[in-house]
Amino acid sequence: MSLTDTGAADRLTGKRSSDRGRPGLTERLLAVRELSLLLALGALVLVTTLRNDRFLSGQSVKDLLLGCAILVILAVGQTLVIVTRNVDLSVGSILGLVAFSTGSLFLVAPGLPWPVALLLGVGLGAVCGAVNGGLIAVAKVPALVITLGTLYAFRGVDYYWASGRQINAADMPRSFLRLGNQTVLGVPVLFLVAVVVVAAVGYYLRSYRSGRELYAIGSEPAAARLSGIPVGRRVFAVFVASGALAGLAGVLYAARFGTLDAAAGTGLELQVVAAAVVGGVAIFGGSGSAYGAALGAVLLTTIGSSLAVLRIDPFWQQAVVGALILAAIGLDRLLALRMAARLRGRSARGA
Amino acid sequence: MAHDSLYAAPPSTGAETERAAGRLAGLRAALGSWDAAVVAALVLAVLLAGVSVQNFATGRNVQFLLLDLVPLALLALPMTLIVITGEIDLSVASTVGLCSTLMGQLWLSSGLSLELICVLVVLLGGALGAVNGLFVTGFGLPSLAVTIGTLALYRGLSFVVLGDQAVADFPASWTAAAVRNIPGTSIPVAVVPVLLLALVFGVVLHATSTGRALYAMGNNDQAATFAGVSVARTKFWLFVASGAVCGLVGIFWTLRYASARGDNATGLELTVVTAVLLGGVSIFGGRGGLLGVVAGVLLLGVLRNALQLADVDANALTIVTGALLIASVVLPNAVADVRARLHRRRQRANPVAP
Numbered sequence: 001m002s003l004t005d006t007g008a009a010d011r012l013t014g015k016r017s018s019d020r021g022r023p024g025l026t027e028r029l030l031a032v033r034e035l036s037l038l039l040a041l042g043a044l045v046l047v048t049t050l051r052n053d054r055f056l057s058g059q060s061v062k063d064l065l066l067g068c069a070i071l072v073i074l075a076v077g078q079t080l081v082i083v084t085r086n087v088d089l090s091v092g093s094i095l096g097l098v099a100f101s102t103g104s105l106f107l108v109a110p111g112l113p114w115p116v117a118l119l120l121g122v123g124l125g126a127v128c129g130a131v132n133g134g135l136i137a138v139a140k141v142p143a144l145v146i147t148l149g150t151l152y153a154f155r156g157v158d159y160y161w162a163s164g165r166q167i168n169a170a171d172m173p174r175s176f177l178r179l180g181n182q183t184v185l186g187v188p189v190l191f192l193v194a195v196v197v198v199a200a201v202g203y204y205l206r207s208y209r210s211g212r213e214l215y216a217i218g219s220e221p222a223a224a225r226l227s228g229i230p231v232g233r234r235v236f237a238v239f240v241a242s243g244a245l246a247g248l249a250g251v252l253y254a255a256r257f258g259t260l261d262a263a264a265g266t267g268l269e270l271q272v273v274a275a276a277v278v279g280g281v282a283i284f285g286g287s288g289s290a291y292g293a294a295l296g297a298v299l300l301t302t303i304g305s306s307l308a309v310l311r312i313d314p315f316w317q318q319a320v321v322g323a324l325i326l327a328a329i330g331l332d333r334l335l336a337l338r339m340a341a342r343l344r345g346r347s348a349r350g351a
Numbered sequence: 352m353a354h355d356s357l358y359a360a361p362p363s364t365g366a367e368t369e370r371a372a373g374r375l376a377g378l379r380a381a382l383g384s385w386d387a388a389v390v391a392a393l394v395l396a397v398l399l400a401g402v403s404v405q406n407f408a409t410g411r412n413v414q415f416l417l418l419d420l421v422p423l424a425l426l427a428l429p430m431t432l433i434v435i436t437g438e439i440d441l442s443v444a445s446t447v448g449l450c451s452t453l454m455g456q457l458w459l460s461s462g463l464s465l466e467l468i469c470v471l472v473v474l475l476g477g478a479l480g481a482v483n484g485l486f487v488t489g490f491g492l493p494s495l496a497v498t499i500g501t502l503a504l505y506r507g508l509s510f511v512v513l514g515d516q517a518v519a520d521f522p523a524s525w526t527a528a529a530v531r532n533i534p535g536t537s538i539p540v541a542v543v544p545v546l547l548l549a550l551v552f553g554v555v556l557h558a559t560s561t562g563r564a565l566y567a568m569g570n571n572d573q574a575a576t577f578a579g580v581s582v583a584r585t586k587f588w589l590f591v592a593s594g595a596v597c598g599l600v601g602i603f604w605t606l607r608y609a610s611a612r613g614d615n616a617t618g619l620e621l622t623v624v625t626a627v628l629l630g631g632v633s634i635f636g637g638r639g640g641l642l643g644v645v646a647g648v649l650l651l652g653v654l655r656n657a658l659q660l661a662d663v664d665a666n667a668l669t670i671v672t673g674a675l676l677i678a679s680v681v682l683p684n685a686v687a688d689v690r691a692r693l694h695r696r697r698q699r700a701n702p703v704a705p
Binding site for chain 2: 087135138139140141142144145146148149150151152153154155156157159160163164262267270273274277283284313315316317318319320321322323325326329330333
């Protein structure tokens with residue numbers, strides 16, 4: 001079971017072993033990753049706002065929410081995959097491919113209503129995900145290898161198709177582009193879409209039987225198989241879902257930026273994995289939540305914009321992200337070790 | 352307790368690994384060996400390209416082909432050993448970038464001689480690798496996550512060192528030396544150190560007890576520990592070696608393009624991993640050899656070069672990289688699957704006790 005879940009179960013039942021085994025308050029706060037992420041995010045926003053109060057102005061917040069929406073959607077899709085002890089490195093390429101094909105679609109059929117384009121984009125993403133899932137099922141090698149291959153393959157198809165062309169905002173219908181920067185009550189539509197995705201996936205992972213089974217698969221695939229979980233089918237479905245979400249992100253990318261070439265989303269995959277890892281999704285599966293991953297994505301995006309406000313050389317941004325990943329996995333390891341020691345202590349006393 | 356195994360366990364364990372291993376072994380028997388298959392594919396590719404692609408078999412093209420392959424070949428050597436132990440190092444390209452910018456910055460502002468700077472850069476690469484090694488072996492973290500972290504960290508730092516500037520005023524004698532040919536041939540001098548290092552890594556991997564220990568820990572960390580192998584220390588020094596080689600590549604890259612920039616070698620890590628896997632090294636660890644990897648590097652280089660000469664867009668070439676990688680892992684399993692099914696059917700047809 002996951003680290004956070006064990007803590008939650010403890011709190012729910014109110015069961016306490018002897019005081020010696022009782023975790024300290026800070027440690028328990030840290031164990032609920034969503035909470036510590038919120039604290040970090042709050043501290044970051046506070047410090048930045050103290051330096052420059054325009055950081056919390058309407059326009060700036062809107063930019064921030066707009067900026068993180070796509071990364072949030074991708075990170076949530078990645079969470080589904082990583083929880084099952086797999087990884088999907090091809091999401092950046094799927095995003096690029098879908099974004100470019102959405103643009104091309106409007107070139108061919110300018111009058112197409114945007115919901116159709118959206119559905120087609122999600123569908124194309126799902127097909128790419130099915131290719132991943134199918135190859136993994138056939139080859140029975142880690143997803144890392146297959147999705148590394150399709151990272152190149154999908155991107156290559158994208159370049160081959162585009163052959164140097166670029167699609168501009170003028171080629172796409174106004175109604176579609178409005179999707180990219182319209183706001184409802186001051187909140188960008190893009191961000192609302194991301195929130196819906198986070199809520200749906202988060203609820204699914206927490207409350208659905210098949211969602212819980214994903215954690216079981218990630219904790220120990222062999223045990224999951226023995227307890228009757230259709231591991232192959234679940235993993236395949238997870239890759240289709242990740243592809244579909246990458247497709248959704250691709251359509252939104254097209255709507256937001258308007259200018260598309262074959263390089264859209266290059267290198268995004270590592271940022272997505274970073275967001276999930278910072279969000280407490282253990283890279284070897286079985287632990288983490290969609291909410292955490294989404295907060296991780298928001299945190300990474302916010303660091304980017306607050307560095308600019310804090311007048312820190314923007315070149316530091318990537319270095320900070322790297323340091324954050326190392327800190328996050330180090331913290332996870334430390335907490336896991338301490339919890340393991342505590343559980344050992346408890347069982348030794350026969351409690 | 353569960354968390355321990357969560358972090359320490361390889362991506363896939365138990366029956367699945369064994370079955371995959373059995374499949375691979377089955378294929379070995381069928382094809383002779385994967386090494387032989389890759390070498391055969393390489394020979395075929397060279398012959399085909401030589402006959403059908405204009406300008407492929409010219410001295411000038413051979414020179415550029417080999418020069419392009421030097422960084423990939425160098426990085427693939429330590430990567431092979433690391434993957435055989437069941438770990439991975441995704442930070443290599445970023446380490447190359449950071450070493451390159453540090454070389455530029457030192458040359459720009461320290462006033463040291465270039466010889467000394469080169470030594471410093473290699474040591475520094477080793478230190479960067481040691482950071483990876485410390486996180487992986489000292490703190491027991493998964494190398495995949497650690498090196499994704501240092502991938503971002505080192506790339507970020509390399510931009511911190513030089514910003515978006517480039518240092519380009521290296522002495523012409525040095526930059527010319529990086530691309531010079533061995534007199535009378537069209538083979539770059541830079542190939543010689545690559546071959547020497549390949550020899551060293553090959554001997555270590557295939558002819559020493561340390562090399563055997565690498566396979567042992569790739570197959571089973573704990574068993575290797577109980578067999579008296581110091582797993583943590585060996586892995587630590589592998590990461591250091593990987594970093595030091597990155598330092599060498601950083602120097603070569605800087606001199607070859609006469610430019611130290613923050614974005615040098617971006618994205619190369621995935622090509623290196625592709626070459627290693629194409630060379631028949633199992634991502635689970637414990638399987639593979641250096642000959643296959645060298646052949647894999649050359650195959651990748653020849654195919655890309657030939658297609659580029661045949662006017663295929665350089666970016667679209669990534670299809671070839673991706674397809675090769677997928678084929679190299681899907682084909683053996685698919686073939687073994689079919690064979691196993693045929694075998695089962697035969698067994699069912701005449702049920703004789705073994």
